[in-house]
Amino acid sequence: MRLIELTDRQEYILxxxxxxxxxxxxxxxxxxxxxxxxxxxDLAILTMAGFLDARPRVGYYFTGKKGSELLTERVKQIHVxxxxxIPVVVNESASVxxxxxxxxxxxxxxxxxxxxxxLLVGVLSRKDLLRASxxxxxxxxxxVSIIMTRSPNLTVCKKDDLMLEIANKLIEKQxxxxxxxxxxxxKGYEVIGRVTKTNxxxxxxxxxxxxxxxxxxx
Numbered sequence: 001m002r003l004i005e006l007t008d009r010q011e012y013i014l015x016x017x018x019x020x021x022x023x024x025x026x027x028x029x030x031x032x033x034x035x036x037x038x039x040x041x042d043l044a045i046l047t048m049a050g051f052l053d054a055r056p057r058v059g060y061y062f063t064g065k066k067g068s069e070l071l072t073e074r075v076k077q078i079h080v081x082x083x084x085x086i087p088v089v090v091n092e093s094a095s096v097x098x099x100x101x102x103x104x105x106x107x108x109x110x111x112x113x114x115x116x117x118x119l120l121v122g123v124l125s126r127k128d129l130l131r132a133s134x135x136x137x138x139x140x141x142x143x144v145s146i147i148m149t150r151s152p153n154l155t156v157c158k159k160d161d162l163m164l165e166i167a168n169k170l171i172e173k174q175x176x177x178x179x180x181x182x183x184x185x186x187k188g189y190e191v192i193g194r195v196t197k198t199n200x201x202x203x204x205x206x207x208x209x210x211x212x213x214x215x216x217x218x
Contacts, residue, residue, distance in 0.1 A: 122148030
């Protein structure tokens with residue numbers, strides 16, 4: 001779904017369906033003195049947007065929903081696996097210097113720290129690395145395990161979680177990213193992705209720019 005301004009013809013179609021629905025596409029076309037083919041894109045847009053719904057052998061009917069309600073419904077249906085990115089991880093034995101280089105080269109704001117079994121043990125943020133860089137300590141000799149945020153202070157998510165819930169977590173925790181994890185043989189969490197503020201922004205842009213289908217079955 002995307003947020004759009006309806007054309008005059010689309011607004012008129014809505015009025016017809018409100019007054020006479022359920023009504024077939026053929027009857028709507030007759031009222032507008034148009035062919036069914038000409039009307040098909042308008043009906044597809046209104047149906048995909050959620051303003052209209054349709055049933056086989058019955059026709060189109062008005063859902064009664066406003067644009068804001070349709071947007072809310074759409075957002076509440078989007079899961080993490082649809083927008084997660086590839087995670088960037090470092091081993092817990094890596095030095096702070098190596099972590100800084102990795103963060104710079106990968107152009108990310110958060111690194112996920114794993115142990116020898118590739119299980120999540122910590123998270124490194126820009127702030128963590130900046131804090132460690134202040135002072136005279138040798139960054140090549142300091143392991144990230146000393147400065148990382150570790151369990152039980154880690155916030156994680158799973159691929160089936162709703163993106164809306166993750167956005168709330170990012171705001172509540174004031175963090176830039178969450179690791180997407182799956183449980184592995186009751187040993188811990190394996191990192192399979194990441195969700196960032198950029199992913200949330202992309203979701204909003206996609207909602208605004210989604211392409212409409214052109215299928216009209218009724």
